[in-house]
Amino acid sequence: MMNRKWQYTALSATILLLTGCGQTNQAVSSVHTPAVAASAAHSADTAATVPHWSYDQEHGPTHWAELETAFSTCRTGQQQSPIDIEHAQLVPSATVHPVDIHYGTTPVTVINNGHTVQVNVQNTDNYITIEGQKYTLVQFHFHHPSEHQIDGKNAAMELHLVHKSADGQSAVLGVLIQPGNANRAFRQLWEHLPDHESEQAIPLTEPVQLSHLLPADHHAVHYTGSLTTPPCTEHVSWTVLQQPIQLSKDQIQRFATIFPDNHRPVQSIGSRKLYTEQ
Numbered sequence: 399m400m401n402r403k404w405q406y407t408a409l410s411a412t413i414l415l416l417t418g419c420g421q422t423n424q425a426v427s428s429v430h431t432p433a434v435a436a437s438a439a440h441s442a443d444t445a446a447t448v449p450h451w452s453y454d455q456e457h458g459p460t461h462w463a464e465l466e467t468a469f470s471t472c473r474t475g476q477q478q479s480p481i482d483i484e485h486a487q488l489v490p491s492a493t494v495h496p497v498d499i500h501y502g503t504t505p506v507t508v509i510n511n512g513h514t515v516q517v518n519v520q521n522t523d524n525y526i527t528i529e530g531q532k533y534t535l536v537q538f539h540f541h542h543p544s545e546h547q548i549d550g551k552n553a554a555m556e557l558h559l560v561h562k563s564a565d566g567q568s569a570v571l572g573v574l575i576q577p578g579n580a581n582r583a584f585r586q587l588w589e590h591l592p593d594h595e596s597e598q599a600i601p602l603t604e605p606v607q608l609s610h611l612l613p614a615d616h617h618a619v620h621y622t623g624s625l626t627t628p629p630c631t632e633h634v635s636w637t638v639l640q641q642p643i644q645l646s647k648d649q650i651q652r653f654a655t656i657f658p659d660n661h662r663p664v665q666s667i668g669s670r671k672l673y674t675e676q
């Protein structure tokens with residue numbers, strides 16, 4: 399897994415673009431029908447020579463913008479994610495409200511898309527509200543080590559819950575993961591972590607109780623950023639919970655075996671503010 403080469407056909411490159419951070423599971427399932435897959439292959443002919451992005455040296459984060467013009471924001475963007483969250487820079491604000499989390503139970507499918515293990519949420523009942531705007535949970539996935547830093551330090555892992563509003567805006571809820579007690583909420587999912595990249599998402603037999611994935615305290619740091627994977631699209635509303643969750647060292651190691659390093663380094667915060675609730 400360490401020395402994997404990112405040599406894909408045009409079709410699989412297209413599928414992986416559709417399954418990256420922040421994309422919808424509808425896009426994932428649509429490419430599984432032969433007719434759509436065939437047309438995707440046809441329309442992707444011109445992209446056949448475009449190298450695919452990864453976390454390795456050659457096609458890794460410092461080269462993403464060079465790989466495809468559509469990825470140029472990865473270099474030119476001024477509001478990129480992840481960032482280092484420094485406690486000294488937090489701005490308590492009376493006008494920033496806590497994120498309102500409405501998570502229930504959902505059937506899921508799981509896929510190793512070559513960049514992460516992504517869990518596609520199969521119903522639209524789960525949402526968060528940020529400053530009056532509703533965002534529906536689409537998928538969640540993991541990074542090892544964490545992408546956000548706290549005072550210059552990475553956590554062991556990070557969970558990203560990716561939401562979309564009705565008008566297509568993205569909001570990501572980030573949860574840092576530290577080594578500690580074994581986490582039962584992740585047990586079923588961890589038993590079915592796909593070791594190898596696939597184009598087919600696997601349904602889990604048991605539904606996932608989403609609220610059990612989160613810490614008890616939902617106080618958070620709020621800032622405006624981007625997707626942390628190409629095309630690094632901006633105007634993403636980020637909510638990084640301040641309380642981490644725990645996985646056991648064995649659970650973390652299980653993921654690390656599949657993805658030894660799938661994190662983008664921190665980006666310049668620029669003139670952005672890091673808001674917290676008062």
Ligand SMILES: [Zn+2]
Binds near residue numbers: 539540541558
């Ligand atoms: Zn992510």
